[in-house]
Amino acid sequence: MAAADWGGKADHLAGERATAQFDVDGMKVAWAGSRHAVEVADRMACLVASDPVFRKDTRTMLSRKELFKDTLKKAAHAWKRTVELHLTEEEANLLRLYIDQPGYVDLHWVMFVPAIKGQGTEEQQKKWLTMAYKFQIIGTYAQTELGHGSNVQGLETTATFDPSTDEFIMHSPTLTSSKWWPGGLGKTSTHAVVYARLITEGKDYGIHGFIMQLRSLDDHSPLPGITIGDIGGKFGSGAYNSMDNGVMRLDHVRIPRDQMLMRLAQVTREGKYVHSDVPKQLLYGTMVYVRQTIVADASRALSRAVCIAVRYGAIRKQFGSKAGGPETQVLNYKTQQSRLFPFLASAYAFRFVGQWLKWLYTDVTQKLESKDFSTLPEAHACTAGLKSVTTSATADAIEECQKLCGGHGYLNSSGLPELFAVNLPACTYEGDNVVLLLQVARFLMKTVSQVASGKQPVGTTAYMGNIQHLMQCKSVVNTVEDWLNPAAIKEVFEARALRMAVNCAQNISKAPSQEEGFSELSPDLVEAAVAHVQLIIVTKFIEKLQEDILGHGVKEQLQKLCGIYALHLIHKHLGDFLSTGCVTARQGSLANERLGKLYAQVRPNAVALVDAFDYTDHYLGSALGRYDGDVYSALYKEAWKDPLNETVVPDGYQEHLRPLLKQQLKLSRL
Ligand SMILES: CC/C=C\C/C=C\C/C=C\C/C=C\C/C=C\C/C=C/C(=O)SCCNC(=O)CCNC(=O)[C@H](O)C(C)(C)COP(=O)(O)OP(=O)(O)OC[C@H]1O[C@@H](n2cnc3c(N)ncnc32)[C@H](O)[C@@H]1OP(=O)(O)O
């Protein structure tokens, strides 16, 4: 039966859209950041959706080889369209984003180019970036090794300077020093920024970046001394398997001295090591940059999952009234709302904190250019912490959205399994989330000790300066309505974060050494770091609401979402709030009561709130999340695309199924 026979072309969600109490166009602008951003995103999303080369509806059914080739085709076609249409950098980035298929180009643009920009001298940038911008070379970021990822200082690859030839000898001395994971390394990249221990005049100066050519620009074969390949299949069908994450071993490969990235440190012709007067942490600058972009990716991934689950929840009906009345939309169940609406609120919260983080990163970069390094530690803590909290929450939420969609959510055609598989590794890449939270905790412990010695903290830790008040204050909340007050919300989040940090600092000081104390207290430190990061997200949401927000009812909806985001965290982490004495049990239950009321107020706006993400059906890639809500026709149609349905009688019937059935039949007749 043809899919069309199951239903018409109507907008099955029209009724839902009619109940919205705000201007969806205005919300699109608030989400995107500006009218211009909405317009460019729309244009690029439509360009991708209307181009048959960018189809992805059968992606999960391709073999790894077919998928990889499809990724190469899409990347080449995207570049062709970029050149033909003279796309700006902003447009080209969006084009890549809406193609929605991880591939070598991500590493080239997101890591290789920024690493050279951040760590290369002007001369090096001119030489390498000119080629990289034209795709005459393809680059990756080769840091992680088989034996070490988190511990960057533990990397083993060596770069030994040979003054007799003015070259570095790049070498993998052990199996564990094999480069392992870099995206695009396996089969595509012609070049890489390789991180290795710099050895000159017999001394090991630690990790530095080097530009290496890996493959011939004529026939793509690996250069002499380089063994290179793909590390193998990864979690999920389709998903991150489009990326050729690679392994590489180097056997005394020589590169000219000027291929060491020399902005932060240099090796002279004679082999002298010279360090510039900049902090050595700038070597980690590319990671700070990418962590900041990952926060934006997380809000996008979360909003996609929420969009699918909300639209489907409005279509899916289960159980009716006892009197035989119509069945209930599953979105009307309070349990569904209490599981799903915090994710809707989180998507908006992460979006706004991501926009702020982008501003912070730009601000820090400008300061670094004028040799002001004072805000670098805060930028590191903010990017590390927000990357960690937003990606962990997003991965958990996508998984829960699959459950919220019931059985159909488990189908590849729901789009959710692939979305989960693609975003799950964000909890690990660019820094394991726990390792990054420990970096935040280290920053917090330093700040607490500075406060104790009378120094006034600034930026996202400024609240710690209010220590006298925050260590002993009691929440003013007395009624359900009091939880609508942003100042009351902010105060309890500040008090909780500060008290958790101070508790940790006090307990560490009782340990035999700072290091032992930090190690012993690390589970508590991770929780203190999470509390601090959640405070940042809540604060930035509240600050967003103080801006001019245009459009009928837009601000009101955002206020409700901000309330949901903050109050669901109080509900979820009530143990923290109670044990630090920031709220009483009664205030906790008032928060929960307020939350229930907010869910009810958001319910009629839920579909319009996900429409404001402005995603095309192509980008969503979900039979359940379609704009028109024609879910059942779509599921039915998608099923027939499966290769198993290419024949009515399956392959293998003659060899395995028929003989079995025949034999069993024969036995039963005996
Ligand atoms: C369908 C989907 C379709 C398409 C997707 C579309 C688009 C995708 C777009 C983008 C995707 C993004 C990326 C691509 C995907 C994946 C790529 C992945 C790449 C990678 O993973 S690269 C490898 C990353 N590796 C790591 O992150 C390693 C983590 N480890 C570290 O960072 C450090 O080693 C660590 C843990 C910080 C420890 O450092 P160290 O050993 O030096 O120790 P200390 O703790 O003593 O620190 C010393 C000192 O330095 C400070 N510091 C540390 N890091 C930084 C920093 N980054 N910046 C500034 N300062 C830093 C630290 O605080 C200490 O300071 P102190 O002495 O206390 O003052």
Ligand SMILES: Cc1cc2nc3c(=O)[nH]c(=O)nc-3n(C[C@H](O)[C@H](O)[C@H](O)COP(=O)(O)OP(=O)(O)OC[C@H]3O[C@@H](n4cnc5c(N)ncnc54)[C@H](O)[C@@H]3O)c2cc1C
């Ligand atoms: C899909 C994907 C793409 C990637 N792309 C690239 C790339 O392009 N280039 C590149 O160089 N790398 C890349 N990586 C590697 C990535 O950066 C590392 O996997 C990451 O930094 C984590 O390091 P690890 O794998 O060594 O984990 P490990 O450090 O071995 O972590 C294992 C466990 O130990 C815990 N742990 C580790 N240290 C501590 C500690 N000090 N305290 C407490 N717990 C600790 C962690 O929390 C984790 O639970 C990629 C990884 C993935 C999954």
